[in-house]
Amino acid sequence: MGVSLKDIAExxxxxxxxxxxxxxxxxxxxGISAETQNRVFACAxxxxxxxxxxxxxxxxxxxxxxxxxxxxxxxxxxxxxxxxIESEAEKEGYSLMIASSNSEIERENAMIxxxxxxxxxxxxxxxxxxxxxxxxRLVDSHYPVLLFDRYFPEMRVNYVIINNEExxxxxxxxxxxxxxxKIAIITTNPxxxxxxxxxxxxxxxxxDAHIRINPDLYGxxxxxxxxxxxxxxxxxxxxxxxxxxxxxxxxHILAIEALRYFYDRGIDINDGNWGLASMHEDSLFRVLAPxxxxxxxxxxxxxxNAVRILLNQxxxxxxxxxxxxxxxxxxxxxxxxxxxx
Amino acid sequence: MGVSLKDIAExxxxxxxxxxxxxxxxxxxxGISAETQNRVFACAxxxxxxxxxxxxxxxxxxxxxxxxxxxxxxxxxxxxxxxxIESEAEKEGYSLMIASSNSEIERENAMIxxxxxxxxxxxxxxxxxxxxxxxxRLVDSHYPVLLFDRYFPEMRVNYVIINNEExxxxxxxxxxxxxxxKIAIITTNPxxxxxxxxxxxxxxxxxDAHIRINPDLYGxxxxxxxxxxxxxxxxxxxxxxxxxxxxxxxxHILAIEALRYFYDRGIDINDGNWGLASMHEDSLFRVLAPxxxxxxxxxxxxxxNAVRILLNQxxxxxxxxxxxxxxxxxxxxxxxxxxxx
DNA sequence: CTGAAAGCGCTTACAG
DNA sequence: CTGAAAGCGCTTACAG
Numbered sequence: 001m002g003v004s005l006k007d008i009a010e011x012x013x014x015x016x017x018x019x020x021x022x023x024x025x026x027x028x029x030x031g032i033s034a035e036t037q038n039r040v041f042a043c044a045x046x047x048x049x050x051x052x053x054x055x056x057x058x059x060x061x062x063x064x065x066x067x068x069x070x071x072x073x074x075x076x077x078x079x080x081x082x083x084x085i086e087s088e089a090e091k092e093g094y095s096l097m098i099a100s101s102n103s104e105i106e107r108e109n110a111m112i113x114x115x116x117x118x119x120x121x122x123x124x125x126x127x128x129x130x131x132x133x134x135x136x137r138l139v140d141s142h143y144p145v146l147l148f149d150r151y152f153p154e155m156r157v158n159y160v161i162i163n164n165e166e167x168x169x170x171x172x173x174x175x176x177x178x179x180x181x182k183i184a185i186i187t188t189n190p191x192x193x194x195x196x197x198x199x200x201x202x203x204x205x206x207x208d209a210h211i212r213i214n215p216d217l218y219g220x221x222x223x224x225x226x227x228x229x230x231x232x233x234x235x236x237x238x239x240x241x242x243x244x245x246x247x248x249x250x251x252h253i254l255a256i257e258a259l260r261y262f263y264d265r266g267i268d269i270n271d272g273n274w275g276l277a278s279m280h281e282d283s284l285f286r287v288l289a290p291x292x293x294x295x296x297x298x299x300x301x302x303x304x305n306a307v308r309i310l311l312n313q314x315x316x317x318x319x320x321x322x323x324x325x326x327x328x329x330x331x332x333x334x335x336x337x338x339x340x341x
Numbered sequence: 342m343g344v345s346l347k348d349i350a351e352x353x354x355x356x357x358x359x360x361x362x363x364x365x366x367x368x369x370x371x372g373i374s375a376e377t378q379n380r381v382f383a384c385a386x387x388x389x390x391x392x393x394x395x396x397x398x399x400x401x402x403x404x405x406x407x408x409x410x411x412x413x414x415x416x417x418x419x420x421x422x423x424x425x426i427e428s429e430a431e432k433e434g435y436s437l438m439i440a441s442s443n444s445e446i447e448r449e450n451a452m453i454x455x456x457x458x459x460x461x462x463x464x465x466x467x468x469x470x471x472x473x474x475x476x477x478r479l480v481d482s483h484y485p486v487l488l489f490d491r492y493f494p495e496m497r498v499n500y501v502i503i504n505n506e507e508x509x510x511x512x513x514x515x516x517x518x519x520x521x522x523k524i525a526i527i528t529t530n531p532x533x534x535x536x537x538x539x540x541x542x543x544x545x546x547x548x549d550a551h552i553r554i555n556p557d558l559y560g561x562x563x564x565x566x567x568x569x570x571x572x573x574x575x576x577x578x579x580x581x582x583x584x585x586x587x588x589x590x591x592x593h594i595l596a597i598e599a600l601r602y603f604y605d606r607g608i609d610i611n612d613g614n615w616g617l618a619s620m621h622e623d624s625l626f627r628v629l630a631p632x633x634x635x636x637x638x639x640x641x642x643x644x645x646n647a648v649r650i651l652l653n654q655x656x657x658x659x660x661x662x663x664x665x666x667x668x669x670x671x672x673x674x675x676x677x678x679x680x681x682x
Numbered sequence: 683c684t685g686a687a688a689g690c691g692c693t694t695a696c697a698g
Numbered sequence: 699c700t701g702a703a704a705g706c707g708c709t710t711a712c713a714g
Contacts (some may be wrong), residue, residue, distance in 0.1 A: 002691095004690075004691055004692085005691070014701085015699075015700065015701045015702075015704095016691090016692080016693090016701090017693085017694080017701060017702080017703095018700060020692070020693065020694090021693095021694095021700095024693085030699085030700090031699055031700090032700080033699065033700095036699085036700085048714070049692085050454065050457060050458050051692075052399070052458045052460060052690085052691050052692065053458045053459045053460065053691090053692090054395055054398050054399045054457065054459065054691080054692090054704090055690070055691035055692035055693090056691080056692050056693075057395050057398055057692090057706090058393070058395045058396055058399055058690090058691085058692075058705095058706050058707065058708085059691085059692050059693050059694085059705075060692085060693070060694095060704050060706085060708075063395065063461075065438075069700090072424060073414070073420055073423050073424045073427065074417075074420045074423070074424035075420075076415075077419070079414055079415045079416075079417070079420035080415045082414050082415070082439075083413060083414045083441060084684095085417035086414065086440065087437065087441070090440075095440070095455065095456075096438065096439055097406075097435055097436055097437065097439075098423070098427065098439045099427065099437070099440050100424060100427055100428070100438070103683065113391065114436065115436075116391060117391050117392055118395070118406075118436065119393060119394065119395045133394065150709075161643065185477065186694095190574055201557075202368055213703080214487060219433055229648070247433055250362045266471075270514045283624075283625060284624065284625060287625065287628055288628055322392045327555065343707090345706095345707055345708080346707070346708065347707075347708095348695075355685085356684065356685045356686075356711090357683080357685090357707090357708080358685060358686080358687095358709085358710080359683090359684060359685075361710090362684095362709095362710095369686090371683085372683055372684090373683070373684080373686095374683065377684085377692095384699085392707085392708075393707050393708065394708090395706090395707080395708090396706070396707035396708035396709090397692050397707080397708055397709075398689090398690090398706075398709085399689095399691065399692085399706090399709090400689075400707085400709050400710085401690085401706050401708085401709070408691085416703070437690075457685050526713085578708065
């Protein structure tokens, strides 16, 4: 079918070796005559030769491909991350294989195994759930991996996350500074460490301001059916604490649903009497809740750090002289957007 | 490093052939004894053997990977398409390599060459711009390709698009039925066939209703800097036709920017005196312009048809008995959402 | 029932 | 300055 090195070599009465050297740019280094080199280039162009990268990868053990596993590529946050990762990876000559786990742990595990069999040089994973069989196997076999968005503190693995506790603290602290005292927290999935950290930021901000933490102001929405769930959660809070005056949302998804709730219940959240804060943004905020205080996730930094750290490990794992790899981690600050009341 | 067939074969004193047959499920077909098969399976499990798919692909010429090239994976429309394509492809055992062209033709060309060198079995491309050197080369060499979103009518290639002309016609027709007469069209990139078709739908609806097409109601926004551009365009239209009463947007992106314009100019677009229609949706419409008439793009159908058609061609191109391939195309209807006034 | 051998298309010591 | 040869890890005719 395609044109191979052999075809060029035969046509020019050279060896595959010579052709390979010339085409891979090692012509001068290997002392191939300028004339021979030109003949090779001309012939390659004439036959429109394109190297078979599968063969090269099989030989070198380097595929120049990284695997990206996300909960869902259609989610705008992950889609932006993917774009950033793609462009950073491309700068270094790497392509991307992408898979969505759909937050199903067995899918995630299957994708990891598949990517490993396809010999990606490393993987960037936003893990789903607490289970982590295949991720552990990767780490144990020194396969280059980087986790982001969520991570497992006890695992010796690269990760990039945001400063969940600190950003949450700052948001809630700002609400307190603006005079709000009955601040509800709306959160989800307590088994996710990320959410724990955000709740901790909330709790610390309150206790630093000597405000008692009221369990009635704690709203936990299960991930499945959260659209319905948030209605009953908010109803419950309003019933238990009628003078609730502010809301801290641990993710933009919950904030959006709550805004819909307020609209349906005829509560004008923008009349100046309410404090609002959310981790991460949504384009709807600008319109629906211009007073929302926001911790913007640093998409670019997450992507560029993820690629940088992963490629470091890949390079080191290809270097026989390198010693034991020490995992690297990065905690990135959010860009805070505070509203004056 | 990894465990190979050879390791298993040596350990069990079998040939690589036998091990390969057992592991690929051809054990019974090849008449390998049940005992031998069990020993192989047990050993593979014990050594946690994972096949090197690169080697398999090099041998068979089948990589079970398809390449997806989009203008940008961070765009919500393309992200949703990608998700759909991924899940359809996965059903058939295919993985996805993804690349964003960023609407730069040379990037698109480079990605096509790269994917070809990486031996993807086929590519799904949302082409950018009119240039098409590498796409032509693919088609000429019978490489399986499917275009979507945009296409080149003169090329013998698979494609999936929506019924641009018809959906536009219906939207504009609906505005006319609701009594609007001075309907502006806001569009972009006239060299894109897609936009031509949408403009044609607009024009046909007007002329079928015997409404003169007023050039002053034609607003064309260049793609670069369209945010600024749309302001001057709309200002011009309002100046030339002060009693303009409706707007047809050929894409949701333009509609969003226009809504911002209306807001800035203090025009209450939702007071019941305006007709609005847009190709494709945006989550902001629900809030900012509840009266927007919308032609919803059929994301699922685009994705599933794209994969189906591409895989057909891949299968046929792997089948030596197959005759010449005849390209397949699909024009999908939009789901129309009409507002009563 | 099982194996020896060739080949997919590269790269890279080794040799001259 | 250039080449013959081995090998990456598979699959698959061919042979017995």
